[in-house]
Amino acid sequence: xxxxxxxxxxxxxxxxxxxIGNQDFFSCLVDRYSDKLTRYIMRISASTREDAExxxxxxxxxxxxxxxxxxxxxxxSSWIYRIAHNQVISQWRKTKSRPQxxxxxxxxxxxxxIANDEDLALDTERKFESxxxxxxxxxxxxxxxxxxxxxxxxxxxxxxxxxxxxxxxGTVATLINRAKKQLKKTIKEKGFEFRK
Amino acid sequence: xxNLGDKVLRKIKEECICPKPRWQFLMKDYxxxxxxxxxxxxxxxxxxxxxxxxxxxxxDLYQYLHTSLVGHILISIPYIWIIFLAxxxxxxxxxxKHTKSGYRRETYFVVGLSVAGSxxxxxxxxxxxxxxxxxxFVETSVPMYEKIACCxxxxxxxxxxxxxxxxxxxxxxMDARNFxxxxxxxxxxxIQEDDDTLEYDPLRIQPGEDVKIIGExxxxxxxxxxxxxxxxxxxxxxxxxxxxxxx
Numbered sequence: 001x002x003x004x005x006x007x008x009x010x011x012x013x014x015x016x017x018x019x020i021g022n023q024d025f026f027s028c029l030v031d032r033y034s035d036k037l038t039r040y041i042m043r044i045s046a047s048t049r050e051d052a053e054x055x056x057x058x059x060x061x062x063x064x065x066x067x068x069x070x071x072x073x074x075x076x077s078s079w080i081y082r083i084a085h086n087q088v089i090s091q092w093r094k095t096k097s098r099p100q101x102x103x104x105x106x107x108x109x110x111x112x113x114i115a116n117d118e119d120l121a122l123d124t125e126r127k128f129e130s131x132x133x134x135x136x137x138x139x140x141x142x143x144x145x146x147x148x149x150x151x152x153x154x155x156x157x158x159x160x161x162x163x164x165x166x167x168x169x170g171t172v173a174t175l176i177n178r179a180k181k182q183l184k185k186t187i188k189e190k191g192f193e194f195r196k
Numbered sequence: 197x198x199n200l201g202d203k204v205l206r207k208i209k210e211e212c213i214c215p216k217p218r219w220q221f222l223m224k225d226y227x228x229x230x231x232x233x234x235x236x237x238x239x240x241x242x243x244x245x246x247x248x249x250x251x252x253x254x255x256d257l258y259q260y261l262h263t264s265l266v267g268h269i270l271i272s273i274p275y276i277w278i279i280f281l282a283x284x285x286x287x288x289x290x291x292x293k294h295t296k297s298g299y300r301r302e303t304y305f306v307v308g309l310s311v312a313g314s315x316x317x318x319x320x321x322x323x324x325x326x327x328x329x330x331x332x333f334v335e336t337s338v339p340m341y342e343k344i345a346c347c348x349x350x351x352x353x354x355x356x357x358x359x360x361x362x363x364x365x366x367x368x369x370m371d372a373r374n375f376x377x378x379x380x381x382x383x384x385x386x387i388q389e390d391d392d393t394l395e396y397d398p399l400r401i402q403p404g405e406d407v408k409i410i411g412e413x414x415x416x417x418x419x420x421x422x423x424x425x426x427x428x429x430x431x432x433x434x435x436x437x438x439x440x441x442x443x
Binding site: 026028031056162168170 | 199200201202203204205207208209213214215216217218220221296297299300301302303
């Protein structure tokens with residue numbers, strides 16, 4: 001076993017290269033991404049923490065199996081998020097049940113990110129009840145939810161989202177814009193008040 | 197308690213899970229590129245036949261078919277080859293999108309690239325004469341082809357003596373003004389020429405040649421030829437007298 005301290009100063013991509021020579025280094029990558037990916041899976045699949053962790057184990061094993069196929073032109077984070085995204089979809093197909101509502105652990109984070117976005121220009125001081133957020137998201141089309149999660153909660157830029165969802169940059173931009181528009185419309189329709 | 201990193205590592209070790217070798221990923225990527233190129237090539241072959249069929253079409257035929265020029269154009273379009281072209285463009289698009297970085301390109305770019313690739317290569321193959329070879333091959337090996345291909349190569353359209361259209365194979369040459377053909381439906385016809393008959397290069401009035409004739413049915417199995425064209429590749433027109441003088 002390696003000392004985990006050895007991993008601290010290494011980039012993801014360096015750890016990938018080291019993993020090919022010594023599988024023990026892979027646990028550093030797992031440690032680095034397990035919390036983020038657990039939250040991500042829960043957000044996009046509405047699964048419980050236990051289910052998300054089970055799925056996560058499969059995701060990391062799959063990533064390890066395919067480590068030689070890691071595309072050096074991508075960030076490792078984009079690659080591992082892509083595997084997680086695909087695995088969640090394949091899980092949906094297996095169970096044939098798509099989640100109806102995205103379950104957020106940190107609803108206020110989401111709104112903070114939305115609020116900081118220039119286009120939406122929402123009042124950051126507005127306090128939202130969890131119920132209100134759920135109501136807003138219920139109205140949002142399924143196809144927009146994941147892209148919003150990646151942009152506003154995971155903090156990914158357009159290029160990273162494009163690499164994760166395997167969609168062209170233009171499509172990602174369109175999805176985000178449409179999602180924002182729909183969100184704005186829903187906020188208006190629901191009669192929430194905002195201070196510009 | 198183990199953290200997830202340790203759990204995953206233990207599973208990897210216990211189940212002896214190994215990373216797939218790099219060559220497998222490379223092979224998969226090369227294979228997808230190969231399929232993309234094959235689809236592009238097949239698309240270009242379809243397009244070179246489109247060009248060929250359009251180039252040998254008798255665009256003036258509509259006068260004899262009692263239809264308008266637009267109507268004639270519509271029945272002359274080689275739809276079957278255009279459908280093939282579209283199918284191969286879609287296959288090329290699908291494969292391109294599944295290359296390692298294909299998803300980064302917009303659909304219109306990939307479709308545009310596939311179409312442009314097929315058209316460019318198709319023109320090149322057409323110049324090399326590939327269109328004609330493919331058409332000949334398909335014509336002889338696919339029985340239904342002449343029923344579905346474009347107008348000028350449809351033999352049934354050319355066997356309408358009452359409308360002034362007749363085509364078939366020359367079986368014998370009686371004299372300078374008369375020869376006999378067996379039309380594509382199997383009937384024998386005597387063909388009569390006169391001073392006004394037009395002939396199109398590269399016509400050869402000799403047994404074994406396929407010809408198409410525009411003229412008039414004089415009586416049963418006797419047909420007067422106003423124009424005689426080679427079955428394919430119509431060139432310049434001249435009076436029948438010119439051929440006779442050369443002979």
